[in-house]
Amino acid sequence: MNEFLFSDFPEVSTEDWKNQILKDLKGSPWDKVTWETEEGFRIEPFYRKEDLPELPRVYKRKPGWHVTETVTAESELTDLSKKGADAVVLVASGQTPLKPGLKIGSSADLERLAALTGNLPLVVSLEEKTPSFSDSLKKLSSSHNIVLGDFDPYGSALKNGELGTEENTINKSFASLSGTKGFAGVGIHSYFLRDAGASIGQELAYSLSWGVDYLNRHLNAGVSIEDASSNLWFWMGIGSDYFTEIAKFRAFRILWTEILNAYQVGLGESLPALIVARTSHFQFTAYDPHVNMLRGTTSAMSAVMGGADFVTVLPFDSEYSAQQELGKRIARNSQLLLRYESFLDKVEDPAAGSYYLEVLTKKLAETAWAQFQTLEKEGGFGEALKKGTIQKEISVRAEKKRNALANKKEILLGTNQYPLASERHPELKTSLERTNEQIATKKQSTYLPLLPVRLSFEFDKWRNLTDNHVAAGKKLPKVFLLSIGDLTMRKARAGFSSNFLGCLGYEIIDNLGFASVKEGVAKAKEQGCEIVVLCSSDEEYATYLPEFVSEMKSQLTNSWKLLAGYPKDLITQAESLGIDDFIHMKRNIVEFMEKAQTKWIGK
Numbered sequence: 001m002n003e004f005l006f007s008d009f010p011e012v013s014t015e016d017w018k019n020q021i022l023k024d025l026k027g028s029p030w031d032k033v034t035w036e037t038e039e040g041f042r043i044e045p046f047y048r049k050e051d052l053p054e055l056p057r058v059y060k061r062k063p064g065w066h067v068t069e070t071v072t073a074e075s076e077l078t079d080l081s082k083k084g085a086d087a088v089v090l091v092a093s094g095q096t097p098l099k100p101g102l103k104i105g106s107s108a109d110l111e112r113l114a115a116l117t118g119n120l121p122l123v124v125s126l127e128e129k130t131p132s133f134s135d136s137l138k139k140l141s142s143s144h145n146i147v148l149g150d151f152d153p154y155g156s157a158l159k160n161g162e163l164g165t166e167e168n169t170i171n172k173s174f175a176s177l178s179g180t181k182g183f184a185g186v187g188i189h190s191y192f193l194r195d196a197g198a199s200i201g202q203e204l205a206y207s208l209s210w211g212v213d214y215l216n217r218h219l220n221a222g223v224s225i226e227d228a229s230s231n232l233w234f235w236m237g238i239g240s241d242y243f244t245e246i247a248k249f250r251a252f253r254i255l256w257t258e259i260l261n262a263y264q265v266g267l268g269e270s271l272p273a274l275i276v277a278r279t280s281h282f283q284f285t286a287y288d289p290h291v292n293m294l295r296g297t298t299s300a301m302s303a304v305m306g307g308a309d310f311v312t313v314l315p316f317d318s319e320y321s322a323q324q325e326l327g328k329r330i331a332r333n334s335q336l337l338l339r340y341e342s343f344l345d346k347v348e349d350p351a352a353g354s355y356y357l358e359v360l361t362k363k364l365a366e367t368a369w370a371q372f373q374t375l376e377k378e379g380g381f382g383e384a385l386k387k388g389t390i391q392k393e394i395s396v397r398a399e400k401k402r403n404a405l406a407n408k409k410e411i412l413l414g415t416n417q418y419p420l421a422s423e424r425h426p427e428l429k430t431s432l433e434r435t436n437e438q439i440a441t442k443k444q445s446t447y448l449p450l451l452p453v454r455l456s457f458e459f460d461k462w463r464n465l466t467d468n469h470v471a472a473g474k475k476l477p478k479v480f481l482l483s484i485g486d487l488t489m490r491k492a493r494a495g496f497s498s499n500f501l502g503c504l505g506y507e508i509i510d511n512l513g514f515a516s517v518k519e520g521v522a523k524a525k526e527q528g529c530e531i532v533v534l535c536s537s538d539e540e541y542a543t544y545l546p547e548f549v550s551e552m553k554s555q556l557t558n559s560w561k562l563l564a565g566y567p568k569d570l571i572t573q574a575e576s577l578g579i580d581d582f583i584h585m586k587r588n589i590v591e592f593m594e595k596a597q598t599k600w601i602g603k
Helices: 014-025 107-116 127-144 153-160 167-177 191-195 200-220 225-230 242-263 291-306 325-340 355-377 381-387 389-406 426-440 457-471 487-504 517-527 538-555 568-577 589-600
Strands: 066-071 087-091 122-125 147-151 183-189 232-238 275-279 310-312 478-483 507-509 531-535 560-564 581-583
Touching: 066 325, 087 107, 107 122, 107 127, 122 127, 127 147, 127 153, 127 167, 127 183, 147 167, 153 183, 153 191, 153 381, 167 183, 167 200, 183 200, 191 200, 191 232, 200 225, 200 232, 200 242, 200 355, 200 381, 200 389, 225 232, 225 242, 232 242, 232 291, 242 275, 242 291, 242 355, 275 291, 291 310, 291 325, 381 389, 389 457, 389 589, 426 457, 457 487, 457 589, 478 487, 478 517, 487 507, 487 531, 487 560, 487 581, 487 589, 517 531, 517 538, 531 538, 538 560, 538 568, 581 589
Parallel strands: 066 087, 066 310, 087 122, 122 147, 147 183, 183 232, 232 275, 275 310, 478 507, 478 531, 531 560, 560 581
Antiparallel strands: none
């Protein structure tokens, strides 16, 4: 049968598709169905063959991926393959302050721990100690098929402010780690960038430049380009931006192929990039942590669809403990579902042929390539690292994201949208204080280190004061929503206020509505509320506002008087009457949280 299956159906043009979408929009502008990426280019709602006549080949070593378990305690090494893991990250102790790790002080320690994994492929995280274990690591590659060491001086500089090894020994160490089939000793930790808030495009561009710098260092040490390429692997981060993350991994493979081919024709196709992907701490939340299960699953699917060789999903409750077996089990099982129920391991490039993803890949690759070329013209990755250019650019991007979260231009479920006000995590105090101390500490170092601070940190910091206040047996502040007037507006504003103030973890008392302001304030007094929010329409505020302030001053003298909304014509009057604040879409939530906690809980 040579006929195309759909040959009997009339062809639909791009213009026909667009007209149908405009019809469905019912007068709304076309921009409503387009979106702009962090990198600044706009994406249309659909693409067709005419948008990208030639599709690129994305080269990978083999289809599928390794479900990879990160191990920090020896007890976790038992029956890993039976649990569903088919690769292991062994994390040595001492790499992260106050975080657990394995004792690997000698080759004997390493060989004993490796034997407990049942010969699964290994990622051995020894960082600056990796060269001293070179012979042992190479030896393990014969029994474990793939062994990856993570020597990465620039990664150490980004993490700790120092290279962790002498500058003049780096090239020699690279050479000592190269040359063994099945072993790659130099890992580029670009997930450090993502944990600090870097954008997808930044990670992509910086990883390329980072890799080129290390390739050149190998060549300067007399290593062949084939051995240099085989000795490098990339440890990349995965965020929550599903489609763009898929495009990032695909774009990286395409661009790395081009880079290797520039060194030697055909090398990129014969030695595709080896990628380990790990979900990023940056997007994970401490409150409503079960949402992290969804973030982890979609992130893993992005990495798999994009072509990662190894995938590690952080446990949903990793902010509280590294030893939670339930979190680890779900992290593994999310990948097993992708493998055994979605069959994403059966093809080399699952995203190939989707014009939407192909165009997104192309645009992201073009943007990252331009940034990579600029970086190379200015001296390359190492030079930018010394100047602090990379760190500062990432810091600016992270701050922009935090501001977007605080102003609800970016949504993080359970944090600034639909927070569960009754949720309590007083045990979070220790890690928050540790992060606060890390932010405040200004130690002298050769390089400017990155700060791996979660996106929701400011929200968590202020909210956690409530948890510890309650844990100490103190009174929980109460918020009273005084709904009155127009039914639609009062319900909408009460809902918004509940969502906004829920970020504080206070008790929120909602109401169906009141016949008068006096009745509402009296009920708030009966409940003993510290905060009362007037919820009505802008038009009715002109009538209700004077009475509201008057009743509050007489019945609840010390309580806050808040207005839901920002009626421009009444702002001056409201402030002169004594309204304490306004709850509205443009109000910075973090600033409000600080103000409220200082008043009702105390710093």
